[in-house]
Amino acid sequence: MGETAITIRAKTAPGATRKGVETRNRIIKGAREALEEGGMEALTTRRIAASADVKLATLHYYFESKESLLLAVLEDLIADMEEAYRQDVALPKAPEDRVEALIRASWRYIQRTRGKQIAQQELTLYALRTKGSEWLAARQYNAYIDFYGHLVFEDDRDEDLRRIGRAVARQMLIGIDGIILQSYALQDLSTSNDDIEALITAMRGYLRRLMVERDKGR
Amino acid sequence: MGETAITIRAKTAPGATRKGVETRNRIIKGAREALEEGGMEALTTRRIAASADVKLATLHYYFESKESLLLAVLEDLIADMEEAYRQDVALPKAPEDRVEALIRASWRYIQRTRGKQIAQQELTLYALRTKGSEWLAARQYNAYIDFYGHLVFEDDRDEDLRRIGRAVARQMLIGIDGIILQSYALQDLSTSNDDIEALITAMRGYLRRLMVERDKGR
DNA sequence: GTCTATAAAATGATAGAC
DNA sequence: GTCTATCATTTTATAGAC
Structure with a gap:
């Protein structure tokens, strides 16, 4: 068997930079406020994004699913x-x-x-x-x-x-x-x-x- | 002013007949079971209809909205x-x-x-x-x-x-x-x-x- | 009263430009 | 890292045949 080169991925994970952390927190806060305001039934990713003043795609850049966001x-x-x-x-x-x-x-x-x-x-x-x-x-x-x-x-x-x-x-x-x-x-x-x-x-x-x-x- | 003829509507409301009451109850029971099974987040009208063994349109014949069904x-x-x-x-x-x-x-x-x-x-x-x-x-x-x-x-x-x-x-x-x-x-x-x-x-x-x-x- | 078919809107998620 | 645009489903709800 030959040698296997192991490459260390240097790519920064979403939310690793300073601004990233800030945005991530803003999304969580937005979700919280939207939830307090309208309840679970009305809690859509679009509403959360709006409440956090972020575009829908940005939300998905930080959270791979709605579920993971809610748990966060x-x-x-x-x-x-x-x-x-x-x-x-x-x-x-x-x-x-x-x-x-x-x-x-x-x-x-x-x-x-x-x-x-x-x-x-x-x-x-x-x-x-x-x-x-x-x-x-x-x-x-x-x-x-x-x-x-x-x-x-x-x-x-x-x-x-x-x-x-x-x-x-x-x-x-x-x-x-x-x-x-x-x-x-x-x-x-x-x-x-x-x-x-x-x-x-x-x-x-x-x-x-x-x-x-x-x-x-x- | 002329006389106004008042017509008594004889049309039976949804759920007034014997079979109607039965179906209505079956839908409610189906909703209850689907809710107990999968929780609010997964509770869609389709799932309820399936759980009650009724077609989606039938559900809407008895309940004008999902909300009114849940309250029922x-x-x-x-x-x-x-x-x-x-x-x-x-x-x-x-x-x-x-x-x-x-x-x-x-x-x-x-x-x-x-x-x-x-x-x-x-x-x-x-x-x-x-x-x-x-x-x-x-x-x-x-x-x-x-x-x-x-x-x-x-x-x-x-x-x-x-x-x-x-x-x-x-x-x-x-x-x-x-x-x-x-x-x-x-x-x-x-x-x-x-x-x-x-x-x-x-x-x-x-x-x-x-x-x-x-x-x-x- | 129940069904098939479908409309109309909303939803979670992604591609790709910047 | 954030955006615009869009996809692929899914969802609630209705029209109309039977």
């Missing part, structure tokens, strides 16, 4: 969350009060970002539907669990506290996801407010219970 | 729920035990009907996105709240009990919707089971608290 949008959402996690959030000292403050902050956010919240749920369902992309939905949730989990305790270097923080975070997320749908559907603010108070009470109780169990086990 | 599917889902409500469900006597049994039954159902649950959430989001159809999402939730609410107390003729049953039902629904997404995303059964136990404890506590408050107020 979800990844971008996750990155945003991880970014937000790095920022310090002003919270009370006592863990239970922190949980309460977190839920109240989330609730305020939910009330003024309807399109964004629905878009996020649509994308999550899309990932769950897209074969081979379920891991993305998992990553999204894990990012949220990390985020909320770290905020439960001011100092969670202790392994037990980390575990408890994550358990509480999962329950908070369950409650928040559930209330997003229900509050937008029922459109009854006073009822939703009651539900938020109930959620807060439940989460305080859950945290307290986990702490008691932990203290017993020492 | 959601209405059908609601009707199913109201039908299920009429059936008696075997439940324990004590309200708290009933709540626990309801959550466990829901959880078992969720685990074996992934496609159906995702389809339902996709449709709810679709209704929330479709201008003028938000009321459908509200009706869907109210049907569920009625359903769960009536099951909390064996006898809820008392107005306080009905109110409490509905409050608990709303919280249960929030938890169940939240856990649908999270359990499918995380794909971690032991974690989801923990979350279900936590939800049960929380709901028992909530019900107990509401009952105590009510007793104080007499």
